Amino acid sequence: MVRQNGCHIEINKTLLPLKVYYFFFFSATGTLLPFIPIYMKRLGLLAQEAGIIFGCMPFISFFVQPLFSFVADRFHKHKLILLLCTFMSGLSYMCLLFVPAKHIPHTITIKTNVHCNTQDSYIRDCLPFQANKSGGSKITFSRDDECPLTFYEYASMSRQNNMTGIHCKASCLFAVPGAYTSRVCFTTDVRPFGERNCVDIWVSSSKESYLHFAIKNATVTMMSEIHQERIALPHLICKEYNLKNLLHQGKSYWQMLCDEETVLNCDFECPRQTNTGCEKRINLYGITFVMFFIFLLICNLFSSPTTSLIDAIAYDLLGEQNYFWGRQRMWGTIGFGLFALLSTGLMEFLEHSHKDIDYHISFYLFIAFITLACIAGSRMESSTTIKSAQMFQKLGLVFKNIEILIFLFVILIFGTLNGAITGFLFWFLKDKGTSQTVLGLCLFLNCLSELIILGISNKILKKIGHIPCLYMALAAYSIRFLCYSFLTKGWFVLAIEPLHGLTFGLMYASASGHANILAPPGLSATMQGIVGGLHFGFGKGIGSMLTGSLFTVMGAVWTWRVYSVSALIIMLLYIPTQCLFSKRRQRLEVPEQVSKFESLEEDVTNESPIERLLTEDNQSPETEIKGGKLAWSRDEL
Structure with missing residues (x-):
């Protein structure tokens, strides 16, 4: 803390290394960790794989944080263990650069039929359907293999993704077996078949000879749905698309005709799109997934205990002035926001220069700031005032208190909500075509709002107490998720992200402060580790795995709405429950270290x-x- 005596400014040299550590450690975090989900997507990992990775990692953290914190309390080695974890986390995250990207083809195969006669040719898809109670029909995709797609599905996805200028190559065989040949004509002539100038192709069904051509602009074809006279087939619904504007052997033609009614089975190779279903079949759980899982597991083993250890050291150094923890932690927020925005700008600049985003710069900045954090941490004073006798007996007393157990359950819920946002918000925004600049501004607004809240958290906590602040955080989460569900443009999220100050800044200041109150002598780091493990570990893991499944089952919009309603329900249940306990004790007003x-x-x-x-x-x-x-x-x- 800084004190001003007249014109002389006095700096608290005991807390200065603490502030510097917070600044550089969270600067490292801001340059890399928010972009890990996008980096995974760049490597070709799917949402299903990312959900498993993000779901498992926090569970590891749940056990590691209390374990490292307990060892630090038991042997009075808080600073040593903190420096070890910080240094090893820097090295382990750099190992992620050695994970190879998946080999994902740039095209997907579309199975469909082409009908060709002397008048015209068209694509025809027939899909199963079932009648609903209102008398209408609903198309169902009952194939065991979700890949290849049909032309109907690809056309629908192309419209959703606003894709234009699609070029598709076709490779066709006769649908009806037999020893016969057919004359196929590529032409730009509109006269009757016998009078047209054609480039004739003779295709034999007996020799399995392929007919090759391409659609110059499949976008136009997908918009050219026609209705042919046909016999209705039970439980099938068919779509036809006019086949025009073709390429054959490098030359352009208006259409393709046949000397008789011919049905061809065709495989169209078209540009790959996201969310096609085919992606789920591309090297699922391959070497990329395994290596990323193992390396990220090692990263979490060392990085997860750092926040609990540094928070415990901070509370010990602050002593009776523990309400000022937020003013120490806000330096971490400053570093996070400042360098998250800086790294985003660098990546955006490199994207314009090299036509692709280079995430390596984030890794290099990360290891540089981790090194500076280690240097600052080595200058901090060691915690020597904490006693550690009879630790298990004291910890047992804590877990016998029902109010504490309810508090820890609420922390678990906060972790679940945070895991949903951390793991899948940027994924959701990227699917909406959000630019890297907007993602960087999201992080900046998060940090700015968090910085403001942490700066005044001591006044808020003194005014209304720790538990009411948790009510406010739950309400803010409910509003935040609800707003996500109504986003129509990716950059609209910038109006929502200031709520992060309440959902994380105020929540974490309240939770860590309340945990410090509950902590027995000798178990300060252990109690912070339990709270951190529940929030950043077990809860975040549940949120990541659950969100990955919900995204697949019900989509992003309804996933956000489910979380919004859930946060509101938890708040409405927590308020009356806590009121019952408040009648049995007095409100916390003046911080004194009495135990x-x-x-x-x-x-x-x-x-x-x-x-x-x-x-x-x-x-x-x-x-x-x-x-x-x-x-x-x-x-x-």
């Missing part, structure tokens, strides 16, 4: 403050929060 756990310490000769509280005749037998720490009844102790 009832001193009675459990070995070799303590002086009476602790909480022991003096417990010896008072009028002491309430109920569990209370006194002076910024959790107080317990004599029976609980």
Whole structure:
């Protein structure tokens, strides 16, 4: 903290390395981690694969964070373990650069029929359908193999993706077997078949000779749906598309004709689109998936404990001024926002220069900032005031309290909601054609709103308390998800992202502060690890896996709406539940480091403050929060 005495500015040298560590560590995080989902997509990983990876990693973090934090508390090696995890996380993330990209073909195969006669030729698709209760019909795709697509499906996806100028190559065989030949004519003439100037092609069914041609602009063909006279077939619905404007052996022709009614089975090779179903069959769970999974697993083993450890060190260094934790943490937010925007700008510049986004710059910036964070961390003072005797007994007391268990469950819910946004918001925006600049501005607005909230979090927490801030965060999540579901343009998200200040900044300040209140002496890092593990680990894992499945089943729009309603329901249940507990204790007002756990310490000769509280005749037998720490009844102790 900075104090000003007249014209002289005094800097707190004890907290300065802490601020610098926060700044550089989260600067590294901002340059790389938000773009990991997009980098996975660039490597060819599918949403299904990404959901599994993002779903499993946080579960690993859930176990690793409390474990590392417990070891740090037990052996008084907070700084050493923090530096080790920070350095190894930098090296492990660089290993992701060695993951090979999937080989995904640039075209997909479309199976369809071409009908050709002396008058014209057209594409015909017949698909199963079923009648609904209203008397209409619904097309169903009952094929066991989702790939190849039909022309009808490809046309529908092309319209949705606004694709134009599509060039498709065809390779056709006779649909009816037999020993016969057919005369196929490519022409620009509109006179009767016998009088036209044609380039004749003789195709024999007995020799399985292929007929090759191409559609110059398949977009026009897809818009040229026609209705031919035909016999209605039960449980089938057919679509026809006029076949015109063709290429054969490098020359342009208006149409293709046949000397008799001919049906051809054709495979069209067309440009690949996203969300086609064929992508699900392309090297699913291959070497790219396996290598990325293993390397990211190692990354999470070392990176996940860092936030819990540095938060515990920060609270210990702040002492009785723990309400000012937000002012330390906001330097991390400044670094995150500043360099997330910078790395985005660099990638955008490189995209214009090389016609492709180069994510390597993010990895290089990441390792540079991680190195600076290690240097700053080495200058921090070690935590020596924390005692650690009888740790398991103290931790057991915490988990016997029902109010604490409900609090931890709510933290789990917050992690689930955060996992949905972290893992799939940018994926959702990219599907809407959102530019890299907009994604960078999203991160900047996130950090700006978070910075403002963290800067005033001490005043908010003193004014309304920790738990009411969690109510506000749940309400903000509900509004945020609902707004996502109504996005029509990707850049509209910029109006929504300032809510991040409430959904994460205020929530995390409240949660970490409340966890510090609940933490017994010697278990500060452990308690932060439990909260961090539930939020960034178990909860985030559930959110990632659940969102990946919901995206596939019901689509992005209804997924966001389900989360919106869920956040609202949790808030409405949490408020009355917490009100029942609030009647049993006083509101937290003045932070004092008083703890009832001193009675459990070995070799303590002086009476602790909480022991003096417990010896008072009028002491309430109920569990209370006194002076910024959790107080317990004599029976609980």
